Amino acid sequence: xxxxxxxxxxxxxxxLLILRTLQTEPRHGWAISERIxxxxxxxxxxxQGSLYPALHRLERQGWIKAETGISELGRRARFxxxxxxxxxxxxxxxGDWARLAGAIGRVLEEA
Amino acid sequence: MxxxxxxxxxxxEENLAEEVEVHIELQTSxxxxxxxDPKEARCRARLEFGGIESTKENCREQRAGxxxxxxxxxxxFAIRGMRRExxxxxxxxxxxxxxxxxxxTIFSVVNTVLLRPLPxxxxxxxxxxxxxxxxxxxxxSLGADYYTLREQNRIFEDIAAWDGxxxxxxxxxKAEQVIATQVTPSFFKVLGxxxxxxxxxxxxxxxxKAPAVVILNYGFWRSRLGSDPEAVGKAITLDGLPLTxxxxxxxxxxxxxxxxxWRPLDMDEASQRPIMxxxxxxxxxxxxxxxxxxxxxxxxxxxxxxxxxxxxxxxxGFVVSGFLNGMTLAATPLARRITGDLRPALLVLSGAVxxxxxxxxxxxxxxxxxxxITRRRELxxxxxxxxxxxxxxxxxxxxxxxxxxxxxxxxxxxxxxxVAALNASKxxxxxxxxxxxxxxxxxxxSLVLTLLTGLLFGLAPAWTAxxxxxxxxxxxxxxxxxxxxxxxxxxRVLVIAELGLSLMLLIGVGLLGRSFVKLANVPLGFVPDNxxxxxxxxxxxxxxxxxxxxxxxxxxxxxIRRLPAVAQAAVATDLPLTGDHxxxxxxxxxxxxxxxxxxxxxMTAVAFVSRDFFRTLGIPLKTGRTFSxxxxxxxxxxxxxxxxxxxxxxxNEDPVGKRILTSGGPxxxxxxxxxxxxxxxxxxxxxxxxxxxxxxxxxxNPALTRMALFVKTTGDPTSMVRLIEDQxxxxxxNEPLTDVSTMDDRLTAALxxxxxxxxxxxxFATVALLLxxxxxxxxxxxxVTQRTREIGIRMALGAGVAHxxxxxxxxxxxxxxxxxxxxLGGAWALTRYLKSMLYGVTPLDSTTFILMPIVLAIAGLxxxxxxxxxxxxxxxARALREE
Numbered sequence: 001x002x003x004x005x006x007x008x009x010x011x012x013x014x015x016l017l018i019l020r021t022l023q024t025e026p027r028h029g030w031a032i033s034e035r036i037x038x039x040x041x042x043x044x045x046x047x048q049g050s051l052y053p054a055l056h057r058l059e060r061q062g063w064i065k066a067e068t069g070i071s072e073l074g075r076r077a078r079f080x081x082x083x084x085x086x087x088x089x090x091x092x093x094x095g096d097w098a099r100l101a102g103a104i105g106r107v108l109e110e111a
Numbered sequence: 112m113x114x115x116x117x118x119x120x121x122x123x124e125e126n127l128a129e130e131v132e133v134h135i136e137l138q139t140s141x142x143x144x145x146x147x148d149p150k151e152a153r154c155r156a157r158l159e160f161g162g163i164e165s166t167k168e169n170c171r172e173q174r175a176g177x178x179x180x181x182x183x184x185x186x187x188f189a190i191r192g193m194r195r196e197x198x199x200x201x202x203x204x205x206x207x208x209x210x211x212x213x214x215x216t217i218f219s220v221v222n223t224v225l226l227r228p229l230p231x232x233x234x235x236x237x238x239x240x241x242x243x244x245x246x247x248x249x250x251x252s253l254g255a256d257y258y259t260l261r262e263q264n265r266i267f268e269d270i271a272a273w274d275g276x277x278x279x280x281x282x283x284x285k286a287e288q289v290i291a292t293q294v295t296p297s298f299f300k301v302l303g304x305x306x307x308x309x310x311x312x313x314x315x316x317x318x319x320k321a322p323a324v325v326i327l328n329y330g331f332w333r334s335r336l337g338s339d340p341e342a343v344g345k346a347i348t349l350d351g352l353p354l355t356x357x358x359x360x361x362x363x364x365x366x367x368x369x370x371x372x373w374r375p376l377d378m379d380e381a382s383q384r385p386i387m388x389x390x391x392x393x394x395x396x397x398x399x400x401x402x403x404x405x406x407x408x409x410x411x412x413x414x415x416x417x418x419x420x421x422x423x424x425x426x427x428g429f430v431v432s433g434f435l436n437g438m439t440l441a442a443t444p445l446a447r448r449i450t451g452d453l454r455p456a457l458l459v460l461s462g463a464v465x466x467x468x469x470x471x472x473x474x475x476x477x478x479x480x481x482x483x484i485t486r487r488r489e490l491x492x493x494x495x496x497x498x499x500x501x502x503x504x505x506x507x508x509x510x511x512x513x514x515x516x517x518x519x520x521x522x523x524x525x526x527x528x529x530v531a532a533l534n535a536s537k538x539x540x541x542x543x544x545x546x547x548x549x550x551x552x553x554x555x556x557s558l559v560l561t562l563l564t565g566l567l568f569g570l571a572p573a574w575t576a577x578x579x580x581x582x583x584x585x586x587x588x589x590x591x592x593x594x595x596x597x598x599x600x601x602x603r604v605l606v607i608a609e610l611g612l613s614l615m616l617l618i619g620v621g622l623l624g625r626s627f628v629k630l631a632n633v634p635l636g637f638v639p640d641n642x643x644x645x646x647x648x649x650x651x652x653x654x655x656x657x658x659x660x661x662x663x664x665x666x667x668x669x670x671i672r673r674l675p676a677v678a679q680a681a682v683a684t685d686l687p688l689t690g691d692h693x694x695x696x697x698x699x700x701x702x703x704x705x706x707x708x709x710x711x712x713x714m715t716a717v718a719f720v721s722r723d724f725f726r727t728l729g730i731p732l733k734t735g736r737t738f739s740x741x742x743x744x745x746x747x748x749x750x751x752x753x754x755x756x757x758x759x760x761x762x763n764e765d766p767v768g769k770r771i772l773t774s775g776g777p778x779x780x781x782x783x784x785x786x787x788x789x790x791x792x793x794x795x796x797x798x799x800x801x802x803x804x805x806x807x808x809x810x811x812n813p814a815l816t817r818m819a820l821f822v823k824t825t826g827d828p829t830s831m832v833r834l835i836e837d838q839x840x841x842x843x844x845n846e847p848l849t850d851v852s853t854m855d856d857r858l859t860a861a862l863x864x865x866x867x868x869x870x871x872x873x874x875f876a877t878v879a880l881l882l883x884x885x886x887x888x889x890x891x892x893x894x895v896t897q898r899t900r901e902i903g904i905r906m907a908l909g910a911g912v913a914h915x916x917x918x919x920x921x922x923x924x925x926x927x928x929x930x931x932x933x934x935l936g937g938a939w940a941l942t943r944y945l946k947s948m949l950y951g952v953t954p955l956d957s958t959t960f961i962l963m964p965i966v967l968a969i970a971g972l973x974x975x976x977x978x979x980x981x982x983x984x985x986x987x988a989r990a991l992r993e994e
Contacts, residue, residue: 029130030137048134048159049166052127056173066126073140077133078126 014046014054016097019082019090022064026081028071029055055080063089123174127167135160165497181502185509192510199482200514203475207518207564209878210471212525213464215557219530221457222556223547229446230363232303236401237445240270242421244438254383254393256421257295263420266413267399271298272376274395275367277817278349279650279847283335286847288648289349290369291325293376301400302366308332309343309358312375319382321375325354329362331371351651367396368449368543390425398445414440428708453540455947456868462944463619463875466612468564470879473605473612474886476568479511480598480605481893483572490579500577507576511569512562519561526557539863571601599893606890607930609883614934614967615941616876621959622945622952623869629951631862636790636799637687638729639854641678642821643828643835644686646850649816653843660815661807663842668721670838671822676831679727679823682807683720686819686850688857690794697803701760702770702780715756715801716792719815722808725751725787727821733757735767735785738806747809750781755789756801771803795861796950819850828853868948880967884974891923892978902982903990912983919979920972927971931964 021027021035032055033046058064063086071077082090135156142152160166174180193200228234240260241250257272264270273294280289299311306326316322325347327336336342346353354374376395383391401410418440429435447454490503527549534546541547575598647663654660664682671680698712722738724730733754742749750771757766770780781803789799807815820839824831832851839846852860895902902915942954952959 028133030134033134034141047161049161049169052130052166053169053173056170060173071133071137073136075133075136076129078130 013097014050015058016090016093017044018051018054018058018080019063019086019093022080022082022086023090026067026069026079028069028077028079030071032080058086062086120180127170131160131163131167162497168497168499168502181505182509185506186513188506189510189513193514196482199478200517202478203514204518204521206471206474206882207515207561208521208525210464210468211519211522211557211561211564212529213522213875213878214468214560215523215526215553216529216533217457217460217464218556219526219547219549219553220533220541221461222550222553224453224541224544225450225457226552229449231366233400233403234446235444236268236403237301238267238399238401238442239445239448240397240399241441241443242418242438243441244435250441252395252397253390254378254395255390255424257378257395257397258380258384259421259424260397260399260417263417264399266402266405266409268402269297269301270397270399271295271301272378272395272397273298273367274376274378275370277648277650278372279648279845280347280349281845282847286845288847288849289331289371291349291372291374292367292370293378294373295376298373298398301398302364303400304360304364306358307361308340309356311358311360312373316375318375318379319377321377323352323354324357324374325349326358326360326373327356328360328364328371328373332359351653384424390429399442410442414442453544455944456540456864459619459944459948460868460871462941463616463872466616467875467879467882468560470609470612470882470886472564472568473609474882474889475511475514476571477602477605477609477886477889479514479568479572480575480602481889483507483575484598487579490576491581494579494581503579504573504577507573508566508569511572512565515561515565515568519557519564522561523554523557526553538867539860540867571605572598575601599897602890602893603926606883606886607926607933609879609886610927610930610967610971611933611937613876613879613883613970614930614963615937616872616879617963617966618934618938618942618959619945620869620873620876621963622942622949622954622956623865623872625956625959626949626952627862627865627869630795630865633791633795635687635858636730636788639858641824641826641828642728642854643824643831644819644821644850644852644854644857645835645848646686646817646819647682647839647846647848649818649846654816657810657812657815661810663846664721664807664815664818666842667820667839668723670841671820671835674831674834674838676825677822678825679723679821681721681724681727681821682818683718683724683821684815684818685718685792687790687792688794688854688861689850697773699771699773699776699803702772713760713801715752715803717803717805718792719805719807719812719818722806724804724821727823728790730790731788733786733788734765735783737785737787738804738808742806742808744808744810748777748779748782749784749806749809751785751787751804752783753787753789753799753802753804755799756803757786759801795858821854865948865950880970884970887923887926887971887974888978891919891975892981894922895919895978895982898982899985899990902985903987906985907987907991915983915985916979919982920975923971923975923979924968927964927968930971931967934967935960935964 017036018032021032021039027035029048029051033048033051036044036046055064055066059066059080063083064080065083066078066080069077069079135153138156138159139149139152142155143149147155157163171180229237231237240256241252242256243250252272254272257270260267260270271294273292276291276293278289278291280287294312295317296312296314299306305311307329309326311326312324316324327342332338332342339345342356342359345356347356348354349372360373378393378395383393405413418438421440422435422438425435493503494500530547530549533541578597649660649663654663668680668682671677696714696716698714700707700712720738722740722742725732725737735751737751738749752766760766760771761769766783766786769783771783772780787804789802791797791799792802805812807818820835822828822831822835836848839848898919902918905914905918938960939955946954
């Protein structure tokens with residue numbers, strides 16, 4: 001099933017992406033996965049087997065909070081919302097990521 | 112948090128299911144919008160999602176407390192499984208109840224007797240000091256050593272000496288003997304215990320001129336003085352002397368065991384360390400308390416130095432004669448010294464009972480393996496649905512724990528009941544020990560043992576469960592399956608282990624059994640029937656002279672003989688089978704032979720008896736004559752010797768008329784007038800040693816205070832006790848009688864300990880063999896079922912019953928053979944620990960080592976019979992049709 005054009009996510013980056021997609025508004029699991037795929041122009045494929053455990057992990061860490069809402073098809077669904085702690089965590093991780101990406105970029109260009 | 116999560120378990124599960132469904136629904140609608148038909152859209156959405164169950168499981172693992180949740184799930188599952196298979200649950204319950212019960216009971220005894228610290232402060236600093244000499248390393252401590260040790264000591268806080276004695280007390284209602292301990296004032300300081308009332312001994316309260324003071328133990332103070340709070344300062348008359356009570360020790364202070372009072376030791380340095388070429392042989396016991404922070408190496412070095420100091424004090428003659436060869440100075444931990452005699456037996460029993468538990472575990476493991484083979488498919492399905500292997504292993508282990516728990520609880524209860532029964536019946540071996548307690552330590556031992564056992568017998572099925580191959584298990588259903596083969600191989604190994612361990616126990620019980628039979632059939636050398644025995648204690652001024660003692664014995668014997676139903680009566684210094692050593696020993700040499708240095712002269716035990724002693728005990732006369740009316744104070748030189756003496760000293764010569772010389776004896780020596788048969792004078796297991804008999808009628812010995820009385824009756828001797836006592840009290844109203852017992856009872860008591868060991872180990876071995884046989888039965892039956900088809904083919908091709916028999920029996924005999932090798936090896940390595948419990952049998956006794964494997968083979972064959980019979984009845988036509 002592997003498609004070469006689509007990249008698997010690095011360990012840990014999925015958490016960052018989830019937090020980022022939730023920054024604007026609460027979403028349910030499917031919407032998060034669609035959003036990541038859409039924004040990355042189908043480069044990043046989210047594996048559901050990782051997505052849902054990651055959501056539950058983030059919830060246990062208190063960075064996101066689940067609440068009941070209604071899905072597009074009119075069914076009860078679990079929407080995840082960023083908590084203040086999650087917002088802080090997102091800032092930290094975004095900063096870390098930027099520094100890492102910058103560093104790798106510089107190495108690739110200059111070394 | 113965890114508990115709330117558990118309460119919200121159902122809610123969380125619903126949320127999770129809903130979440131997954133919503134996702135797939137949305138994905139389906141996306142595909143629908145893209146123009147797929149509904150069926151394909153849904154199918155696609157599901158495929159894209161991946162393993163639903165494994166995703167769910169991964170989500171659950173993110174929850175707080177999921178481990179506990181898993182455990183509860185496994186626990187419930189296990190209980191449901193047990194309900195489905197009550198036979199397995201019952202088997203586990205019964206075997207474990209027996210095995211854990213037995214282990215816990217033995218442990219409670221070990222805990223009470225061996226592990227419990229002595230009731231003194233910092234008991235691990237208490238040591239018992241002794242010189243050890245010669246090949247046997249017999250322990251002795253001399254009064255002189257005490258002074259030398261005190262003078263040279265650098266590592267002990269304090270050192271004390273003590274010596275036991277028996278005193279007579281007129282008593283409140285009836286005269287009785289009191290066990291007294293003479294101690295140095297340092298005694299109480301070494302043990303670190305303060306008196307309950309009054310004081311202990313003052314530093315100058317020692318030596319022959321010490322004041323007449325006494326300290327009582329708690330039990331004596333309570334039962335004899337009615338816990339009188341004003342006891343201190345009052346007097347108590349012992350051996351006719353008034354002693355002032357200066358203190359009462361608290362409850363639990365009971366060193367040496369059985370001692371009732373303590374009084375100053377009548378020993379002083381001047382008498383024990385004379386400036387002469389002799390060394391007084393006053394025997395005492397020496398106790399010491401080590402200073403804090405002294406380690407074992409320092410102790411060893413210091414003991415070596417102190418040994419030198421003691422060695423130097425022996426006169427040259429001792430060194431030259433080789434008397435001091437191999438002498439060491441030993442410091443034995445006091446706790447070890449106190450429990451010394453029970454220790455090896457308890458360790459052997461613990462080992463034996465642990466073996467039984469191992470066998471039971473192997474058996475349960477084998478049963479679980481049989482189940483694991485049939486459950487392979489269930490496990491494979493769970494694996495295919497996304498269950499992790501680790502999770503499955505955890506579940507299998509949880510199941511075996513759940514299986515072990517009821518048995519463990521029942522076993523703990525059984526142990527509690529057994530301990531109560533032990534305390535109520537007080538078997539002979541435990542008579543000198545405090546009641547066995549069942550404390551929290553024992554309880555935790557039982558619990559931990561249960562859990563360990565559960566894990567142990569769960570390991571085998573867990574291991575095979577980990578090896579289940581999904582595809583294979585789902586495709587095939589047969590014996591050929593890998594994990595199935597693994598399980599069957601493992602079951603064979605377990606059965607062999609069971610048989611091997613059983614053989615070790617069988618050999619142990621065989622050795623004990625043979626040794627018991629030998630001990631029970633030991634020729635006593637005397638007739639124990641209808642023989643009543645007791646001990647006198649003639650002390651005090653009334654019996655200070657030898658003729659007064661002789662008069663007392665004569666009068667008593669005269670009166671008792673006149674009683675109806677009394678055939679004979681006699682007194683003697685030695686009371687056989689009590690473990691008492693012969694009255695005293697002496698070196699000697701036959702007259703007319705070249706003189707030997709003292710240390711090389713042979714030793715003989717010496718006993719004093721009344722004229723009728725040999726007739727009363729039925730000891731046969733070999734040659735010459737025994738004592739008679741012609742022996743009196745006028746003929747002090749006549750002696751009778753036993754056969755062991757005659758054989759060792761004179762070989763085949765006739766000893767009658769020969770003379771022997773002893774230092775301090777008559778210059779012309781003692782004349783042997785007769786030889787009598789040897790008897791087991793000390794204890795059953797000790798071979799007769801050379802023994803010289805003097806007659807108390809020859810007088811001249813003031814030390815015959817503790818003679819024993821022997822009365823041969825024509826009827827039941829126990830009915831005569833009252834009458835005999837009356838006769839004795841008509842001679843001396845204040846004479847206390849102790850140790851009243853028939854010789855038959857003494858014989859029973861002497862055999863009680865080996866019988867107890869034999870009974871215990873015998874029942875362990877029986878349970879072990881039974882379990883192993885059940886194990887063999889189970890595996891043979893399984894093999895027969897698995898091979899029904901093969902047997903059918905063979906029979907169809909013309910194989911007869913004999914062939915089938917060979918096929919299956921060959922297999923179980925093969926196990927017995929391997930197990931025999933393993934078991935013999937184990938027994939060869941371990942039976943040496945039985946040595947102290949054996950009599951007349953070596954730990955590697957070949958008869959036992961040959962006989963017991965045969966017993967094992969018979970048990971193995973018997974267990975295989977039923978399933979093998981089934982194999983021979985296989986109907987080829989049906990066997991081939993099935994499957």
